Amino acid sequence: MPNPEAPVTEIEDDIFQGFTVANDIWNETPLNPVAVPNGFNLTTAIDYSDVAVLINNKSEASRTIGWAFVTARNISADRVFIFDNSSNPTGETINRNQFNTYFLDPFKAMLSSYNGTDINYLVTTKGIPLRINGGNNKASFDQEIALAGGTYDSDIGADWWNTHDYGPLAGKQMKDFTRDEYGFFLVTRLTGYTVDTALELIEKANNSYGSRGMHVLDLATNRNDTGYKFWNDDLYVANSTLNGTMNLPVYFDEETEFVTNMSNVIGYASWGSNDGNWNKNYLANGGFDTLDSAWNSGSRYWNLSGPTVSAGDEFNWSYQTGTKQGGNGA
Template structure:
């Protein structure tokens, strides 16, 4: 496979460049009851030129966690009514939620649960709006998983849902600004937990072989990569790596950089921890917890300079986490942030979230 990956990337870049998502295909969903949500919307639509009629303000709770009944009544129902009234069920391809829109739907533990992220539930609603309700409980196979095509309806019955959020309004504005400055340069850091004995490490190895050699920093040791420069992508085990106990590994991220981790609850909250908090091993000492866990947080990467990140609101189980061997080749080929992440995520109606501007795309150099 020595010379083929660069040719593959070049081919896909040519194929995807003229087919990227456009502002006309994006719906922005906020919460009328959240001043931060409204501020994010105003900033985002002005930066991306999204018409104000493509904004839906919900009247819903501002809590991060809601019940399934609240989701159905205050999010799914008004969203469906909005799209159907305008005949936009097929026209809209990407949906952006914001801080202030509920983050997760409560439920029991395990795979047979109605728990999910709000965004992954919205992603599954295309089927519902088209007349075939998706099944509950548990995850639904993502029809866009591993696709190399631009998203289209009804071919792919899914919405590409991303969230504009972070610890603060300034963090969100920064990721929007960085998305507009994204360029196709820099390296993808793939940090294994140990030499390829686990499924996630095997995915990282595959990603290495599918990317141009000069664009990859691949580490197979038990040590955590620290202090990397010119980073455009990062995949690791986060706090599930026994050598990782700090919130910041000192990377310099380029505009457009994406981060994904094999971590169960890195998207559990976007409330900011105290500066003294740091991730640690799971245990019974509740003083080490923040947001119900000791695990790393996706929002830290956004604060540190990343432009997009994935996360999980509850336990997703490793097979349903984003696949780096799909994500990074797609993104470096010129596909948008939303298309790249959702092509890499195996399931809908599950625990996954994607943070970032769906229109972000690496162009030029």
Template sequence: MSEFTAGRISRTRPYWNAVRRRIVHAMRLRPLVRLVGSLLLAACAAPAPRVAKRAPATGAERVLVVINTRSAASDSVGRYYAKRRGIDPSHIVRLALPLDDEIGDIAFQTGLVSPVRAAIEALPVRIDFIVLTTGVPIRVARKNGYSVDAMLSGMHLAIPPMVGLDSVWLSRYRNPYYNADGPFASDRYGIYLVTRLDCGRVADCLALVDRSIAARPAPGPFYFDAMPPRRGADGYATTNLLLYRAAFRLGQRGVGVQIDTTSGFVAPPAAVMGYVSWGSNDSRFDSTAYHQVRFLPGALAETFVSTSARTFGPVKGGQSRIVDLIAQGVTGVKGYVSEPFTLALANPDILFDRYVRGATLAESFYAASYMVLWKDLVIGDPLCAPYAMFQEPSFAP
């Protein structure tokens, strides 16, 4: 059985009819079950793409851009990105969405998912990447809800919203592109790779696009601020170990890499091509050092922080955020709109391996991310691929 088929967990029509009957009965019981039931019915009814598409001839043809017409910033960023990447107007969707971090379930389905799906169906070419622009909501339904980006990415997956973290649920929510070792195509994997151009200021978003265009295949440095190693198989120990593995693998490829294993939180001494730290979850976190991190064009980053993408607007206090890294010059970074647990964090061992082998920004982050329909979002131009000129055969077009 292929990875994609296993990820979808195909079921027969009688199975889903039985599920619907159980949901209708449960909807009479309590509001929470009614909410989950309505989302499941929508997921079961969501049609998969049926019309064969021609393969995109250029990177620009792989992209669909979504602009919020109620946001001048969204319009500016979307138009600028489309111009810089040569994206045809037919690949731009303009929607009137709430000017808020959150969007309700019904508004999400009718105001975002349905028109995006219709736009994709209307195009003769296969769409692989969806780019959301600043001003598009980041969270669905409630304060600790799901990521808009993640839910849009998996809009064709006929699986219910997660309500548990046992092995059965985790197998259902395994990203079909996780740990993939070749280029992405939506008709093969059944999802879209959704990224966004979001920031604290429009100027930061435009600079984000410029850095993607200017990115070159620098030999490093890559900088990982690990916590001191400790024994155990908990989420902390396992995730921390991945930093050591990532450093070892990059070193084997001849890439410049530095891993800090001291108990302090230290900024790298020079601009980097890759960065990972525990952010404010580091017991010795230093906000000044965090804001001193600088990046080369094309640099990617991940921070192991639960709410690093909870908002891109002004805040007081709380955990460290990725919006600061965007202002400091990163080109791509992953964040979380609410508690994702360590299992959802981008695996740096996969992330940077794929990137330096020629994968795009979007392919690298999604290959490194285990979950679908969850709390994640990825910042950056999905087409950014500074190492593409050195592609290994597995990532050749």
């Protein structure tokens, strides 16, 4: 009688022909503890192709921080917008004419000649002005440059605010942002008291990748029934979106005193006047309670070391007694 097992054996032999199996198939020494042995990094895991960097070439701080970010995030050269007029202001405050002449108009010109990938996000730096003064049309530099060349371009310098349709605060769902759809840029700034502080933001972002930090939302319920209620409403929406919808860790504070001494913070939102203790002095020796020294006559004095400020800015020191700390002026 024919052997019914023979064909099966031949088929099995054919299936595995050319394959070899080691005796220690389960031995993966050294064992890889992660799926990607070389790890993820910010240049390969996150797409920065729609990010542009603004650099004030007259400011050493702006050049240092801006190019450090360009290098760290592999931003292409065509998305680095350099303001290189030799008269560019570097102070924190400029007037409307300076904004238009040295920043807004050149930026629009650079945008008109740009033909790369769509830009949705702008990064400004320390060394680019913070604010535009001038009566009722004073504004933040970043919020004005965000409108350049888009749907809201005519609102630049206007004495009012406008509304948009992006995100939960506009009653919409959270989704990917594009300038083409919403008509403006989203702008963020790399800055700090010093250049090193700003550079640390880049490094800390590198080190935080793959981990979840805490979002701190600081709200005071004593403002819920005032004319400022809509600011608190925004914080309630932020909490429900981050913690509820996105399941991200949030520290949501509703006390009358502002939150301090939090660590591992990746995001923070509040607004100054929502704190019922806003006029309380939290600085050590804020009321000059501790004396530095005294002359032989008995007159006492305090030493002061003023901070270094940018060209065009100034720092003034004065003693007042209108608000006191520990019974003393400040």
